[in-house]
Amino acid sequence: MISVKYHVFVCTACKVKGEPTGFCFKKGGQEVLQKFIQEIDDRGLGSDCLVTYTSCFSMCKDGPCAVIYGSAAPGGVWYGKLDEDAVEEICEQHLEGGTPVEKYRI
């Protein structure tokens, strides 16, 4: 079993067979996912963070959205209306600094 400090789940709203559909896909969920992967890699956080893409969280009105679970936030921290700038802030403040970014929380 993999043990990481943070597990980031990003809604990309793809169906099981990979067909793109849904709100978060149309609003940039795939770009948000790619940005998380890139930022985590650029910051050398790969051994502390795992990124997984998901289907719909039923929080579409706040999409693109993500939830981050970790030892500091076992109940999860939910983020919404994400874009690439938001992901950069979340990686810096939350994944590196340990403090959730309030302005993107839902």
Ligand code: FES
């Ligand atoms: S499509 Fe992302 S929460 Fe519904």
